[in-house]
Amino acid sequence: MPNKTHRTYSIMFLTSVNERSQQKIPTQCTSKETSSNKIWPRYLVLTTQTIAVTGLVVTTGVAAYSTYKYLTLKSYLHGRDSDSGHSHDEGHGHSHDGGGEGGDFGGYEDSKNSFMSLHYATANEVMRYSFIPKDAIEFPRRAADICIKYFGDSEKSGVPSRVMDVGCCVGRISFELTRGFKEVVGLDYMRGFVDLCKELQRFGVANYTATEEAEIKTTHAARVPSNLERDKVTFVQGDACNLSDDLGQFGCVLAANLVCRVPKPMAFLKKVPDVLAANGILVIMDHYSWDEMDTEKSEWLGGFYKDMKPVMSSSVLKSTLSENFELLDSTDIPLICTFSARTYFYMVVEVTVWKKKTK
Numbered sequence: 001m002p003n004k005t006h007r008t009y010s011i012m013f014l015t016s017v018n019e020r021s022q023q024k025i026p027t028q029c030t031s032k033e034t035s036s037n038k039i040w041p042r043y044l045v046l047t048t049q050t051i052a053v054t055g056l057v058v059t060t061g062v063a064a065y066s067t068y069k070y071l072t073l074k075s076y077l078h079g080r081d082s083d084s085g086h087s088h089d090e091g092h093g094h095s096h097d098g099g100g101e102g103g104d105f106g107g108y109e110d111s112k113n114s115f116m117s118l119h120y121a122t123a124n125e126v127m128r129y130s131f132i133p134k135d136a137i138e139f140p141r142r143a144a145d146i147c148i149k150y151f152g153d154s155e156k157s158g159v160p161s162r163v164m165d166v167g168c169c170v171g172r173i174s175f176e177l178t179r180g181f182k183e184v185v186g187l188d189y190m191r192g193f194v195d196l197c198k199e200l201q202r203f204g205v206a207n208y209t210a211t212e213e214a215e216i217k218t219t220h221a222a223r224v225p226s227n228l229e230r231d232k233v234t235f236v237q238g239d240a241c242n243l244s245d246d247l248g249q250f251g252c253v254l255a256a257n258l259v260c261r262v263p264k265p266m267a268f269l270k271k272v273p274d275v276l277a278a279n280g281i282l283v284i285m286d287h288y289s290w291d292e293m294d295t296e297k298s299e300w301l302g303g304f305y306k307d308m309k310p311v312m313s314s315s316v317l318k319s320t321l322s323e324n325f326e327l328l329d330s331t332d333i334p335l336i337c338t339f340s341a342r343t344y345f346y347m348v349v350e351v352t353v354w355k356k357k358t359k
Contacts, residue, residue: 112170112192112193112196112208113208113209113210114337114339115169115170115193116170116206116208116220116222117208117210117220117337117338118139118140118337118338119140119169119170119171119172119173119222120170120172120208120220120222120223120224121210121220121338123137123138125210125220125338126336126338128341132336132344133334133336133346135334136334136335136336136346137336139333139335139336140172140173140176141176142333143173143176143254143256143283143285144173144176144177144179144180145176146283146351146353147163147177147180147252147254147281147283148177148179148180148181150252150281150283150328150329150353150355151163151180151181151251151252151281152180157279158279159251159277159278159279159280159281160249160250160251160277160280161181161182161183161251162181162182162183162184162185162248162249162250162251162252163177163180163181163183163184163185163250163251163252163253163254164184164185164186164187164247164250164252164253164254164275165177165184165185165186165187165254165256166187166240166243166253166254166255166258166268167187167188167189167240167255167256167257167258167261168186168187168188168193168197168235169188169190169193170193170196170197170200170222171186171193171196171197171200171201171233171235172224173186173254173256174186174197174233174235175200175201175224175225175228175230175233176228177233177254178228178229178230178232178233179227179228181232181251181252182232183232183234184232184233184234185233185234185235185236185247185250186233186234186235186236187235187236187237187238187240187243187247188235188237188238189237189238189239189240190237191237194235194236194237197233197235198235200222200224200230201224201230201231201233201235204223204224204226204230205221205222205223205224206221206222207219207220207221207222208220208222210338211339211340211341212340212341213340213341213342214340240255240258240262240268241262241263241264241265241267241268241271242267242271243268243271243272243274243275245274245275247275248275249275249276249277249280250275250276250277250280251276251277251280251281252276252280252281252282252283253272253275253276253280253281253282253283254283254285255268255272255282255283255284255285255286256283256285256349257285257286257287257335257349258284258285258286259284259286259288259301259313259317260286260287260288260289260290260291260294260295260300260301260313261294261295262294262295263294263295263296263299264295264299265295265299265300265301266299266301266320269317269320269321270320273324273325273356276356277356278356278357278358278359279355279356279358280355280356281328281353281354281355281356282321282325282353282354282355282356283351283352283353283354284317284321284350284351284352284354285333285349285350285351286313286317286349286350287335287347287348287349287350288301288302288303288313288314288350289347290302290303290313300313301313301316301317301320302314302315302316314350314352317352318330318352321352321354324356324357325354325355325356325357326354326355326356326357327352327353327354328353328354328355329351329352329353330350330351330352330353331350331351332348332349332350332351333348333349333351334346334347334348334349335347335348335349
């Protein structure tokens with residue numbers, strides 16, 4: 001069990017129900033840093049419970065949501081590379097659990113299923129309850145929309161209509177990007193995910209399983225929307241921390257939920273200007289959930305104290321990129337992952353959009 005003593009997790013909910021009523025209510029789980037007692041704001045776990053009461057207003061706080069349970073949820077977001085001791089979770093809240101140069105490891109199948117759900121589950125499959133935040137679904141489409149929106153003006157100045165989805169995982173964002181680019185490269189560290197992307201590209205559909213409750217599973221079909229031009233995409237295996245010059249120049253690069261999941265995030269930030277053409281667009285999306293299972297603490301951009309002052313990842317990222325880029329926009333967007341029929345993982349993702357400076 002990895003050392004997670006620097007954080008505690010709790011479940012809390014507040015509800016009011018009418019006499020003799022029975023209704024499903026949301027339960028919120030937030031993460032706290034024990035050393036500073038500061039609420040970590042970018043995660044929220046939603047579950048549902050059924051409560052029947054008679055003429056009572058119920059206020060319930062449930063503590064001690066165990067580290068083990070949280071790590072189970074985090075298996076939806078990252079895995080471990082057995083050879084290096086590090087996770088190469090490259091993007092979209094994605095796991096890179098097995099499937100590197102040496103082949104697939106035990107956790108790949110679970111990771112694949114969870115990310116297939118995140119990328120391809122239909123709105124009806126996700127929105128089982130009326131109170132699920134509707135603006136948090138369809139993250140892949142929304143991520144692609146942001147890239148397409150900001151690239152539009154750059155294309156007029158002769159920037160190549162090529163985009164790289166770094167950490168493409170199971171490929172939905174890469175396919176969505178074909179709506180606005182002539183060529184898309186989906187790059188992922190995991191061979192298993194690259195192979196799955198190629199299967200989806202060839203057939204347009206692939207099956208996966210989702211958890212209903214504990215051992216009860218259901219089979220679903222992941223379908224690439226028919227309006228997307230799958231033949232525009234090339235999927236390749238590669239390392240975000242060591243981007244190859246052979247990839248060529250791009251008019252846009254997307255790194256969705258990548259920075260806090262690679263072993264050397266600063267190496268990625270320093271290299272990415274080399275693969276972007278002048279006036280090209282860089283889109284960084286991240287929730288900054290640093291974890292030593294993925295990234296040694298010495299490599300974190302922030303999330304710690306230095307000289308008794310908090311170092312925030314967003315500030316360091318912006319300071320680092322400002323040397324080569326102009327900041328066009330900074331905002332927050334929601335993302336929701338389905339853990340089971342009654343459990344959801346909710347994230348607040350910071351989005352920064354950058355334009356490469358001309359020299």
